[in-house]
Amino acid sequence: MRYVLGMVLFSVLASGPLSAQMQGHGHMHGADGAGHDMAAMPGLRGENATAEESAELALLFQRFQTLSREVENLPNGIRTVTRSSDPEVMDALVNHAVGMIDRVGRKDDPKILIQSPTLDLFFLRGDKILSEVDVTDEGLIVIQTSDDPEVVAAMHAHAAEVTAMVEQGMHAVHQMMMQRAAN
DSSP states (O other): OEEEEEOOOOOOOOOOOOOOOOOOSSSSSSSSSSSOOOTTGGGGOOOTTTTTHHHHHHHHTGGGGEEEEEEEEEEEEEEEEEEEHHHHHHHHHHHHHHHHHHHHTTTOOOTTTTTOOOHHHHHHGGGGGGEEEEEEEEEEEEEEOHHHHHHHHHHHHHHHHHHHHHTTTTTHHHHHHHHHHOO
């Protein structure tokens, strides 16, 4: 299956404080002192996100250990290969990537509570991004390019954020949130 879209891969990562309390887990943490609910993951909901999109994100975070990823920074963009050893997670990954690439092209920000600020530029300049998406035995391959140097820099930064999430799950999100709160 091959898609050529004028958009960029979206993946949810940290920006704002989480407001939900930990339910039954006995500890609180976060940049603003608020806790969170790792079972319900309310930070994955968005003002303009569907329940299905939030459920896909939750599955990706809950089973992040099944994911692996390679990133090549290109002079005008990125090439990523992401895969999962779990077929259900792989399906969610492909659906998420294709759906969010489409959203970026339409400039239709889902406004996920914890989404990364690097995505703001993508939703503003989605028409300046060309994406090729291919699902092969190797995994989900995404090549994204742009002639806009600011968009390319944001692609490089966001690819690193997504890689951190693949390696560390929600812990990476928490770390990025605390770093942003400290700045």
